[in-house]
Amino acid sequence: MTNLSNLGVTEILDGLNNKAFSAEELIVEYIKILKTKNKHNAYIHFNEEKSLNLAKESDARRAKNNSLALDGLPIAVKDIFCVKGEKTSACSKILENFVPNYESSVTSNLWKQGAIYLGKTSMDEFAMGSSNETSFFGKVMNPWSKDKQLVPGGSSGGSAAAVAANLAPIALGTDTGGSIRQPASFCGTIGLKPTYGRCSRWGIIAFASSLDQAGPITRSVKDSAQILQYMSGFDIKDSTSADIPVPNFIDACSSSIKDKIIGIPKEYKIDKLANDVQKIWELGIEWLQDSGAKVIDVNLPHTEYALPTYYIVAPAEASANLARYDGVKYGFRAESFDDLEDMYCSTRSEGFGEEVKRRILIGTYVLSAGYYDAYYLRAQKVRTKIVNDFNKAFNKCDAILTPTAPSGAFEIGANMSPIEMYMNDVFTVPASLAGLPAISVPGGFSDDKKPLGLQLIGKAFDEETILAFASVIENCSNFKNSIKDII
Amino acid sequence: MREPIILKGETGQWEMVIGLEIHAQVKCKSKLFSGSSTEFGAEPNTQVSFIDAAMPGMLPVINQEAVDQAIRTGHALNAKINNMSVFDRKNYFYPDLPQGYQISQYKSPIVGEGWLIIDLGKGETKKIGIERLHLEQDAGKLMHDQHPKYSLVDLNRSGIPLMEIVSKPDMRDWEEAGAYLRKLRSIVRYIDSCDGNMDQGSLRCDANISVRRPGEKFGTRCELKNINSVKFMMKAVEYEAYRQIEIIEAGNQVKQETRLYDPIKNETRSMRSKEEAHDYRYFPDPDLLPLYITDERINTFKKNLPELPDVKRDRFQKEYNLSFYDADVLTADKLHADFFESLAKGRDAKFVANWIITNFFAMLNEVDKSIEESPIKEEQLGELFDLINDGTISGRTAKEVFEEMFTNGGNASEIVEKKGLKQISNTDELEAMIQKIIEDNSQQVEKFRSGNEKLFGWFVGQVMKNTQGAANPKVVNEILKKSLKN
Numbered sequence: 001m002t003n004l005s006n007l008g009v010t011e012i013l014d015g016l017n018n019k020a021f022s023a024e025e026l027i028v029e030y031i032k033i034l035k036t037k038n039k040h041n042a043y044i045h046f047n048e049e050k051s052l053n054l055a056k057e058s059d060a061r062r063a064k065n066n067s068l069a070l071d072g073l074p075i076a077v078k079d080i081f082c083v084k085g086e087k088t089s090a091c092s093k094i095l096e097n098f099v100p101n102y103e104s105s106v107t108s109n110l111w112k113q114g115a116i117y118l119g120k121t122s123m124d125e126f127a128m129g130s131s132n133e134t135s136f137f138g139k140v141m142n143p144w145s146k147d148k149q150l151v152p153g154g155s156s157g158g159s160a161a162a163v164a165a166n167l168a169p170i171a172l173g174t175d176t177g178g179s180i181r182q183p184a185s186f187c188g189t190i191g192l193k194p195t196y197g198r199c200s201r202w203g204i205i206a207f208a209s210s211l212d213q214a215g216p217i218t219r220s221v222k223d224s225a226q227i228l229q230y231m232s233g234f235d236i237k238d239s240t241s242a243d244i245p246v247p248n249f250i251d252a253c254s255s256s257i258k259d260k261i262i263g264i265p266k267e268y269k270i271d272k273l274a275n276d277v278q279k280i281w282e283l284g285i286e287w288l289q290d291s292g293a294k295v296i297d298v299n300l301p302h303t304e305y306a307l308p309t310y311y312i313v314a315p316a317e318a319s320a321n322l323a324r325y326d327g328v329k330y331g332f333r334a335e336s337f338d339d340l341e342d343m344y345c346s347t348r349s350e351g352f353g354e355e356v357k358r359r360i361l362i363g364t365y366v367l368s369a370g371y372y373d374a375y376y377l378r379a380q381k382v383r384t385k386i387v388n389d390f391n392k393a394f395n396k397c398d399a400i401l402t403p404t405a406p407s408g409a410f411e412i413g414a415n416m417s418p419i420e421m422y423m424n425d426v427f428t429v430p431a432s433l434a435g436l437p438a439i440s441v442p443g444g445f446s447d448d449k450k451p452l453g454l455q456l457i458g459k460a461f462d463e464e465t466i467l468a469f470a471s472v473i474e475n476c477s478n479f480k481n482s483i484k485d486i487i
Numbered sequence: 488m489r490e491p492i493i494l495k496g497e498t499g500q501w502e503m504v505i506g507l508e509i510h511a512q513v514k515c516k517s518k519l520f521s522g523s524s525t526e527f528g529a530e531p532n533t534q535v536s537f538i539d540a541a542m543p544g545m546l547p548v549i550n551q552e553a554v555d556q557a558i559r560t561g562h563a564l565n566a567k568i569n570n571m572s573v574f575d576r577k578n579y580f581y582p583d584l585p586q587g588y589q590i591s592q593y594k595s596p597i598v599g600e601g602w603l604i605i606d607l608g609k610g611e612t613k614k615i616g617i618e619r620l621h622l623e624q625d626a627g628k629l630m631h632d633q634h635p636k637y638s639l640v641d642l643n644r645s646g647i648p649l650m651e652i653v654s655k656p657d658m659r660d661w662e663e664a665g666a667y668l669r670k671l672r673s674i675v676r677y678i679d680s681c682d683g684n685m686d687q688g689s690l691r692c693d694a695n696i697s698v699r700r701p702g703e704k705f706g707t708r709c710e711l712k713n714i715n716s717v718k719f720m721m722k723a724v725e726y727e728a729y730r731q732i733e734i735i736e737a738g739n740q741v742k743q744e745t746r747l748y749d750p751i752k753n754e755t756r757s758m759r760s761k762e763e764a765h766d767y768r769y770f771p772d773p774d775l776l777p778l779y780i781t782d783e784r785i786n787t788f789k790k791n792l793p794e795l796p797d798v799k800r801d802r803f804q805k806e807y808n809l810s811f812y813d814a815d816v817l818t819a820d821k822l823h824a825d826f827f828e829s830l831a832k833g834r835d836a837k838f839v840a841n842w843i844i845t846n847f848f849a850m851l852n853e854v855d856k857s858i859e860e861s862p863i864k865e866e867q868l869g870e871l872f873d874l875i876n877d878g879t880i881s882g883r884t885a886k887e888v889f890e891e892m893f894t895n896g897g898n899a900s901e902i903v904e905k906k907g908l909k910q911i912s913n914t915d916e917l918e919a920m921i922q923k924i925i926e927d928n929s930q931q932v933e934k935f936r937s938g939n940e941k942l943f944g945w946f947v948g949q950v951m952k953n954t955q956g957a958a959n960p961k962v963v964n965e966i967l968k969k970s971l972k973n
Contacts, residue, residue: 082544095543102537104544203544209773238546239775317773320576323587324541328640344580367578367768376770 004029005166009073009223012169016062016072023055023062023072023116030074030118033167040141042152042162044079046119047086054116061114070230071114076168078159079120080127081107081214082203086117090205091135092125094325094332094351104203105235106172106214113230118168122158125353126322127179127207130424132157133412134355142187142409144450150409153183153424159217160187170218170227174204176211177310178405178428181440184217185404185453188442188479190470191217192224195461196435197242199228200235206321208314209240211432219480221441221470225249228463244461252464253471258292262469263397267303268427270406277403277452280443284401284454287476288469298393298400302385303430309386310429311422312366312379318356319363325351358418387434390457399465400457402427404440408450427455437463441470442479451479489611491659493701496732502701503728504708505664505694506618506656507720509671510649511681512625512689513556519624519648520547520590527687531630531641539646541585546774549574553648556680557597557622558780558788560650563674563795564617566601568785572621574775577767582640583627591651593769596621597778603674604797605666610811615667616655625649650681656695656705661721661728668692668717669819673796677821685716692720697741698731706731707741711755713748723748727755799824807836816844822858823848829865834872842872846886850893863892871899878912878959879903912959914966917950921966924949935971943967 004026007015015021031048051074058072082088082100089095103111111117124134131151132140140157142150143165152161156173160183163171173180175193184191192215199214206212216227229250234243264285269278289295327333327347334346352360366375393400405424410416431438437460440453454473458466494501518525521538538545561568573595576588598620604612627645631638652671658664672690675681683690692715697708711727714720726748731741745764746755771777794802796818803814803824817840818824831839847868851861871888874880880888880903888902903909911917924946925932935942950963 088543090543098543100542100544102542102544201544202546205543206774237548239548240773316770319768320578320588320770323578323580324543324585326580326582326587328582329540329585330542340582364768367770369766369768372768372770 005033005169008169008220009218009226012073013070017067023058024052026072027051027055027074027116027118030168034119037165037167040143040152040161040165040167041138042121042140042158042165042167043076043119044091044122044135044137044158045087047117050085051116051118058114058116068112068114070110070227073115074118074169075110075115075227076118076121076159076162076171077107078123078156078171078173080123080174080205080207081172082205083107083117083120086120088120088205089136090126091123091137092325092352092356093136094348095205095330096136096332098331100203102203105200105237106204106231108203109230109233110227115230121156121162121168121171124155124157124179125356126205126318127155127174127176127212128318128355128359129154130178130182130421131410131412132161132183134353136353139412141412144186144188144409149412150450151186151412151414153186153405153409155179155183156191156217157183160184160189160191163187163189163217163219170216170223172214172231173217174207174212174214175428175432176207176213176314177432178425180215180217181428181438181453181455182405182424184440185442185451185455186409188451188453189217189219190221190224190439190441190474191215191453192228192439192463193431193437194228194232194463195242195437197240198246198437198461198463199231200233200238200241202235202237202241206317208317209321210317211310211314221439221467221474222250222253224439225253225467242461247464249463249467252467255464255468256292257288257468257472259294260292260399260465260469261294261296261397262288263296263298263393263400265298265300265303265393265400265402267300268402270426272406272423273403274407274446276408276446277406280452280454281401281403283477284443284473287473288401291472291476293469293472296397298397300386300389300393300400300430302382302389305382306386306430306433307422307426309379309382310425310433311362312375313383313433315359315363316367316376316379317363319360319367322352322356322360327351355418383433386430390430390434390436394459398459398462399469401469402455402457404428404453404455408446408448408452431455431457436460437466439466439470441473441477443473443477444479445482489607489609492662494698494728494732497736500701501698501728501732503658503660503724504656504697504699504705505658505660505724507654507658507664507667508693508695509652509654509668510691510693511560511652511675511683513553513622513648513650514679514681515550515552515556515648517550517552518646519550519553519622521646523646525647527689529643531639531643533643535642535645539585539642541587547590547772549775549778550648553622554597554778554780555788556648557620557650558785559678559792560652560675560680561598561601561620562789562792563678563680564598564601564603564620564652566617566620567599568780569595569597569599570780570782570785571595572597572778572780574622574772574778575769576772577623577769579765579767581626582638583629583645585627585642585645589624589626590772590775591623591769592621595777597780603667603670605663605670606815607662607666613657613663615657615663618653618655620650620652623649623651656708661724664694664724665717665721668720670796673819673821677795678793688715691715694720694724694727696724696727696731698728698735706735707743709741709743709755710745711748712745712758715750719748719750722750722753723755726753730755796821803827807831807840809837809840813840813844816848820858826858826865830869830872834869834876839872843868846889850889862894862896863889867892867898874899874903878910878961880908880910881960883956884908884910907957909957910959911954911957912962914962917958917962918966918970920953921946921950921963921970924953925970932971943971946971
C-alpha cells in the first residue's frame with residue numbers, strides 16, 4: 001500500500017472513492033503517526049476516538065453512495081478555531097482548559113462536507129508572533145531543521161509544520177498580518193489568505209477583527225483551492241463576511257495566465273532583502289513571463305508605512321478583543337487576589353504571555369485619550385492610502401508578485417528584538433491591511449537550503465487569478481521534486 | 488409667561504442649568520446584537536446567548552428591529568436621522584460587562600439634533616433641544632446578596648438594546664426637568680419604542696446640573712446618577728442646586744464629578760471625580776460595518792408615525808371642545824387618550840372627559856394602578872354613562888355603582904338592578920307624591936311662596952326622603968317648580 005500520509009487532497013479522495021483504502025484506515029494511519037512522530041510538537045492535542053468515529057461514519061456514507069464533497073478527508077485545525085467539545089485555547093494559558101460548546105463556521109462548513117477533524121495544531125499565543133515561539137504549549141520545530149532547530153514561522157506554525165512533515169494533508173490557519181503565508185514560506189508549503197470577508201470569522205478566536213481571515217495550508221495549490229472552496233461563503237453571523245458568490249477555485253488553478261499582467265512593486269526591494277530571496281523573486285518573474293504573462297513595474301508608495309500601521313491597528317483591536325479574558329466567566333483565574341481589581345491584574349498578568357501583554361499595552365496606549373489622533377487615527381488614514389495604492393496598481397495589473405518574507409526560517413531562540421521579529425511581516429502586512437487575497441507558494445531554496453516562498457497578491461475577491469499564477473510557479477519551481485534531493 | 492424658579496442664596500439669586508441623559512430600553516423582541524429574548528423578569532442567566540456572554544470567537548450582528556425603533560423615536564423627537572452611523576467600543580473592565588467593552592455609538596450616532604415641547608401648566612410650553620440619540624447595549628447585573636462570599640452575575644440584561652437620549656442644557660429648574668422627563672416618557676410610549684417603566688429600569692435618567700448667576704456663563708456641572716423616578720430626579724436636582732450654591736457662596740469651586748443620588752437620605756454624594764473618570768478608549772468596532780440607512784427607510788417610518796401627544800391634545804381640544812387642561816391630562820398617556828376616545832364616541836365628550844378625569848383616573852391613582860391594570864374596561868364604563876344619560880340613575884348613584892364595579896366587578900345595569908338603584912323618573916308617580924307633600928305642608932308652601940326660596944331645597948329633600956333618594960332630581964326639580972308656583 002502507498003504511504004497514506006504522503007497523499008494530497010485529490011489523491012485521498014480518489015483513493016477513498018476507488019476503495020484503495022478506507023477513511024478509517026487513513027485515520028488509523030494518521031493517529032499512529034501522531035502518536036509516534038510528534039517530535040515537531042506541531043499538534044497540541046488530537047482526539048483518536050472522535051476522528052475514528054467520524055471516519056467510520058464517512059465510510060458508511062461512501063458505502064451507501066452518499067459521500068460528500070470532502071468525505072473522509074482529514075484536516076488539522078489551528079487552535080484558534082473553536083471546535084465543539086475540543087479544547088480551544090489559542091495556545092494561551094488564559095484559555096488553557098476552555099472547551100467551546102459551539103463550532104466555528106469555517107470548520108462547520110468543512111465537517112458538513114464530510115471532512116474529518118484530525119487534531120489541534122500549535123500557534124503563537126493568540127496568533128501574535130512570527131515564530132510560533134509564544135505558544136503556551138512549547139516551541140514547534142520546522143521539519144526542514146537539520147543541524148540547527150528552525151522555527152516554523154508563525155503564527156500558524158503548527159499547521160505549516162504539520163503539513164510539511166506529512167502529519168496532515170491539510171491544515172487550517174488564520175492570517176492577520178502574514179500568519180498563514182510566512183509559516184507556509186518557512187515550511188515549504190502553500191498558504192492562502194483569502195480576501196477579507198471571504199470566510200466567516202464566527203467561532204474563530206479574535207486577534208484583530210478587521211484583519212483576521214482563515215485560510216488553508218496545503219502541499220499543493222490545487223489542494224488549497226479545493227479546501228477554500230468549502231471554507232468560503234457568506235455567514236449571516238459575521239457582519240463583515242461578504243455576501244457574494246464563491247467562484248470555482250479548482251478550475252481557476254488550471255486557467256491560463258497568458259497575457260495576464262503581473263505587477264512588480266519596486267518598494268519591496270528593501271535594503272535588507274537577502275540575495276537568495278532576490279534571486280528566487282527574479283526566477284518567479286521569469287517563470288511567469290515564460291508562461292505568457294506580461295510583467296510590469298507598479299508603485300505601492302506607502303509600503304514602508306504598512307508595518308508601523310499594522311502594529312498600531314492590530315494591537316488596538318487586540319487590546320479590546322482580549323479584554324473578555326478577565327477571569328470572571330471562563331478560562332484561567334489567578335488563585336490568590338485581594339479584590340476585584342487585583343483579580344483582573346493577577347489573572348491577566350499570569351494568564352497572558354509576554355508578547356500578548358506587549359501588544360495589549362501598545363493597543364491600549366494608541367487608543368488612549370491624547371494619543372488616539374496621533375496613532376490610531378493616523379494609522380487608519382495611512383491604511384486608506386495603502387488601499388488606494390493597491391487600487392491604482394490593480395488598474396494596471398492582475399496580480400502582484402513579491403517574496404513572502406525577507407528571509408528563510410531562522411533558528412529557534414534566535415535572540416531577536418520585537419522589532420526585528422515584526423520585520424518578518426514586512427511583505428505580508430500590506431495585503432492584510434488592504435484586505436486582499438494573497439498566497440505563498442514555494443519558489444525554491446535559500447543558499448543554506450531552506451524553503452523560500454513567493455507571494456502573489458490579488459484584487460479583492462479575485463482569488464482565482466492568484467491561484468492561476470501560483471499554479472504556474474508551483475510547476476516551474478519543481479519544488480516538490482527538489483524536496484527529495486534535499487531531505 | 489412662566490419664569491423659571493430662581494434660588495435665593497446668601498449672596499443673591501441663582502439660576503439652574505439642567506441637561507438630562509435618558510437611557511430608554513428599546514422595545515423589541517431580541518437583544519441589540521444577538522437573538523436572545525429581552526423579556527423582563529426571567530430566571531437569572533436564562534436569556535443569554537454565547538454572544539451575550541462574550542464567549543471566544545463570538546460576533547455581534549445588529550438587530551434591525553432596534554434600529555427601526557431608534558429611527559421612529561428620532562422622528563418623534565423631530566430629529567435628524569443619520570444615513571450613516573458607527574458603532575464604537577467603549578472599553579472598561581467590570582464583571583457585568585462580559586466583553587470588557589460596551590458596544591455604543593460615540594462620534595456618529597444614529598440620530599442627531601431634535602427637540603420636544605414641554606408643558607409647564609396653564610398652557611405654558613417651552614421648547615427643549617435634543618443633542619442626539621444613539622444605540623448601545625446594556626450591561627448585566629451584579630447580585631451581592633445571593634452568596635456569603637461571592638457576588639454573582641446575571642447576564643439576562645447583557646446586550647439589551649438601549650437608546651441614550653441626550654438633551655441640550657436647556658432646562659432652568661426642576662419643574663422643567665420633570666416636565667421634560669414626563670414628556671419624553673409619554674412620547675416613547677406613544678410610539679411604543681420603550682415601555683417607559685422607570686421602576687423596572689426600562690427608563691433611566693442621569694441629570695447634569697450646574698448653577699450660575701442669572702445671565703452669566705455656565706458653571707461647572709455635576710452628573711447625578713441612580714435616579715429612578717421623576718419625583719426623585721426633581722428632588723435630586725433641587726438638592727444638588729442648593730449644594731452647589733452653598734459651595735460657591737462659601738468662596739469655593741464646584742468640582743466636576745459624577746455623584747450618586749440617595750433617595751432615602753435625599754442627598755447626593757461623590758462617586759468619582761473628573762480625574763478618576765475612565766479613559767474609555769472609544770474606537771469603531773471592527774466586528775460591525777457602519778450602519779447605513781436609506782432615505783426610503785427613514786421616510787417610511789416618518790409617514791407611519793402615530794399621532795403624538797401634542798397633536799392629539801390639540802385635536803382633542805378642537806374635536807371634543809375640551810379645555811387645554813382636560814385635553815392635556817387625557818393625552819399625557821396614550822392609553823388614557825385611547826380610553827377616552829373610545830368612550831367619547833356617540834356620547835357627550837365633555838361629560839365623558841370630566842367624568843373619567845375626576846372619578847376614574849382619581850380612583851386608579853388612589854389604588855395605584857395603571858390603566859392597563861384597571862378592573863373596569865371601557866364597555867363597562869360606557870354602559871354606566873348611558874344609564875346616567877337616559878335617566879335610569881342619577882349622577883350620585885353612578886358613583887356608587889362605579890365604586891361597586893371597581894371593587895367587586897360586574898356590569899352597571901346588573902348592579903343597578905340588584906341594588907334597586909333605579910331612579911324614579913316617572914312623572915305621574917312623582918307628581919302625585921309632590922302633590923301630597925304640598926298638601927301636607929301648607930305652612931312651608933306659604934313661606935316659600937312669600938319669598939323664602941331657600942325652602943325649595945327642603946321640598947326636594949322631602950321627595951328624596953320618600954323615594955330613598957331614587958327620584959330623578961332633574962324631574963323632581965321641574966315638577967316642584969311648577970307645583971310650588973301655583
